[in-house]
Amino acid sequence: MKLPFKIIVLLIILSLTGVFIYQAYWLVSFYHSTSKQTDTNIENAIKNADHIELFMRADRLSEKENKQRVTGVKADIHGEVSYSTLFRKGEVNKTSHIVIKKTMRRDGATYENERIIQGNNLVNDSINIGKDQNSIDAMLRQMQQGLHSAIDINVEAINVRDFDSIMNGELKKYNLNIRHYTQVVNTKTHKVQSSSLPASIDTKTLKMYELKYDVQGAHAYQVYTEPTDGIILKQMTGILLTSFIILVILSVSFWYLIRTILKQKTLDEMKSDFTNNITHELKTPIAITYAATDALLNFNLIDNESKREKYLHICIEQLQRLSGLVEQILSMSMEQRKTFRLNMETISVKELADNLIEQHKIKADKPANFTLSVEPENLSVKTDRVHTYNILSNLLDNAVKYSLEKADVSISISYSNNEFFVEVSDKGIGIAPEKQTHIFDKFYRVPTGNLHDVKGFGLGLFYVRTLAERMGGSINVKSTLGKGSTFTFKLPQHGNE
Known part of the structure; x- marks a missing residue:
């Protein structure tokens, strides 16, 4: 059972959205856990710095008096x-x-x-x-607080400069290189006893960590650091970059998948339309030829010269039409083969164009006026005769086909800057701007509104573009809806032949 295309696209979008949301949630969670760990590291650095600074003061006193501690x-x-x-x-x-x-x-x-x-x-x-281990830590912490109670009051006050210096070393152990300042405050009176914090710094822009260091909790270190958000994001650079690349790859992959599905869906619809159209187009000349032949054989029309000639002409016209359809399909099949080769030769451009114009005057089902301009008149180019003939024939056929009551077609052929130019202009129905990018696609046909008698399979211009590119040239169109179109075929030349 095939799922509708809209459901497939919806499932793809939901899947991609789910991946984005999960990735964002994971990154946010990782950021918060990293931020929490950074705070823990800073708090541990403060505790360790306090411990080292405390015993540094005790050891300085021990140097003056024997066995003081x-x-x-x-x-x-x-x-x-x-x-x-x-x-x-x-x-x-x-x-x-x-x-x-x-x-x-x-x-x-x-x-x-x-x-x-x-x-x-x-x-x-x-x-x-x-x-548990926390009990031992608490025990050691209380020992440290007891020493503070004796040393800070009876021996020597805290030196915040020594503390900051020790803090630098402790922070580096955690790969943290951040600016920090220290204040020693009385938590009861909020009086600052000593500080390394410059007066010009606004503490609102800094992050504060507090450590109460005495038994009564009356005194504390207040360590101010620069915000750690930037440091955390810097630590996450590798993960963020990898996540971004993965999301880009997923987005591009999903976009390419949807684009491929859309193209396959469009191509499938075009093939279906082509099959229905070609079946009808092949059936019509066969049915007409069969009816004309049956009339000649079963209704004694062979002896009637005028009717016999009329029916035979009908058979020839329908067989030519059938041959043209088959030839176009075979040409498309041939140009896709790897063994496809161009037979390059020098041809007279005016001679080729005159023959095409005469054939299309006879073939046209409406009054057709062709104007030819070749500059210089004796211009010759090196190209594949058969495929160049088919390219120009397709352009002329479209110019006549998509004109209304009367076809006015202008053909301009010239040579400039080592390039062979052919412009085919008409005053027909024109092509809407949004349709012009698709007219060279395989099986694509521009909707013709009320012009229901226009036949085709969407292969002609695809064939023209493919052959032009195979020969190293290009084909483009300029068109205004309701005023006509101009197709320009360019083919590079190595010197004027």
Whole structure:
């Protein structure tokens, strides 16, 4: 069962639309996931920079005073692991320190205790940690926050320039090369304690990431970066380009498929029309010849000289018509063969044109007036006699056929710039502009409105164009609807023969 053409086109369009929508959805999803991963990478870079900057300050102090910071890890035979950091400042008899201790069993059971002490003040105690990696991260994070509480207040404030420098290195680990600025703020009072942010920059155009770094959450880093959209799109360049190429290939393929289907549909309709038309055209001369012959044989018309001559002329005319139809079809079949060869020879143009004009005057079914102009008069050209004859004959036949009550046909033949020109003009019905691009197509016939007696199969002008191109020439038309047409046949020559 054949699907209607409109349904096929609709299915193709729906398929292509579905591919476009899916591709767009996938690209948008990939963009969002990449954007989310970029944000995560920046947040991790801030955490790592905070960690490095914190211990850089602690180590600078350790260089001045012996054993100022001691960090240790212990494990016992029961599978318990403890992490501790001890920091002392000042005179020996005036001790201010932090002790952070966490314990986790190997079997996954975690009964943790954290104690953060500043002087004699207990800051935090008895915090339970979960069983997964996030618990360990949280444990280490809280250790880091405890160190901040001691170092930032009692030892040395945060240096945002050092932090920014460390951030550069951390961002490069994630292949992120973006401008960034840092502020240290009090989250309770919103007071900026230190900043590398230039006063001239509008923070509304930047993206802000915040990291609270102390136990109480009262202080935080606010890192401002340039928008990451451009960076993400740059990272997606390869995927976007590949997707675009795939979509273009799919679009062109679907367009070519629809175009091919349309051409095949049109060609199928033309072949069907040709078959019906040629069947009728072949049947008519056969039927007329059969009737005339039957009359001569069965109605004693052989002895009647006038009627006998009349019927014999009818038979000859119909057989000539039948021969012409068969010859045209055979010519089309021959020119498509790979073994097709042109027999080039030098011919007299005026002689050829005069013979054609005489034949078409006799053949015409209406009054026909032919005007011939050859410049120079003795012009000779090198061409294939038979096919040039057929080309000119088709042009003259169309000029007469598509004229109304009387045919006025003008033939102009000339030679210029090593080219042989033939122009055949008529004052017939003309061709609409939108039809002119199709008249040289195989089986195509221009609708003739009320002119129903015009016979043909849509092969003549296709034959003319094909043979003209085979001989290295060209054929084109200029026409105005209701005023007539001019066909120009050009054939290159190597010197004036």
